Amino acid sequence: MNESPIRIVAAAAEDAEAIVGLLQPYVPLGIVLPRTVEEIRRRHADFLVARDGGRIVGTVALRDFGAGLHEIRSLVVDVAHAGHGLGSRLVEAAVREAAANGAGRVFALTLRPHLFARLGFRQVDMDLFPQKVWLDCAKCPKRDCCDEIALILEGEDLARFVREHGRS
Numbered sequence: 001m002n003e004s005p006i007r008i009v010a011a012a013a014e015d016a017e018a019i020v021g022l023l024q025p026y027v028p029l030g031i032v033l034p035r036t037v038e039e040i041r042r043r044h045a046d047f048l049v050a051r052d053g054g055r056i057v058g059t060v061a062l063r064d065f066g067a068g069l070h071e072i073r074s075l076v077v078d079v080a081h082a083g084h085g086l087g088s089r090l091v092e093a094a095v096r097e098a099a100a101n102g103a104g105r106v107f108a109l110t111l112r113p114h115l116f117a118r119l120g121f122r123q124v125d126m127d128l129f130p131q132k133v134w135l136d137c138a139k140c141p142k143r144d145c146c147d148e149i150a151l152i153l154e155g156e157d158l159a160r161f162v163r164e165h166g167r168s
């Protein structure tokens, strides 16, 4: 079998600069929120990275809002590696990580709803996540004209996902 050499693993503090490098092009487009190297170094445990040998070619982060609600955020794949399933693998790995940390509901706000829907997420009203709106949306340049779609994986859908998806 021809297995991908790209491994998805927990980020280390020293990956912070590479993570910022991946996120940076999408900040002015309003696709991901701005994150500093310092912040990511401090919060590196929230991040997973896709490693292709010594290079980091993708990343995704989780945020724990408490009460079993976790968000998938900061999802980016290097353009040279896009379109081959790596973004989906990162989301799968993030869901497994969230579930292992006690998540009962995993949500994302995204302009790429198909990617999440293919993995079993269903579209919901953004108002379901007031915590997110208060903490992040206030800082977003698109706060008054938000074009993101909210999706969630929860309950039996989340349990099925965890049963069906093996290791990344």
Ligand SMILES: CC(C)(COP(=O)(O)OP(=O)(O)OC[C@H]1O[C@@H](n2cnc3c(N)ncnc32)[C@H](O)[C@@H]1OP(=O)(O)O)[C@@H](O)C(=O)NCCC(=O)NCCS
Pocket: 026, 031, 074, 075, 076, 077, 078, 081, 082, 083, 084, 085, 086, 087, 088, 089, 108, 109, 110, 111, 112, 114, 115, 118
């Ligand atoms: C969005 C993003 C993370 C997707 O990464 P990716 O590695 O291209 O993701 P995938 O390959 O899993 O899926 C992308 C498309 O490739 C196709 N695809 C999936 N697996 C594939 C495979 N094995 N072979 C070929 N194509 C495949 C799918 O049709 C998918 O299209 P869809 O999402 O419209 O349904 C990446 O394009 C990116 O970094 N974009 C800029 C930042 C961004 O938009 N982030 C999302 C914020 S939520």
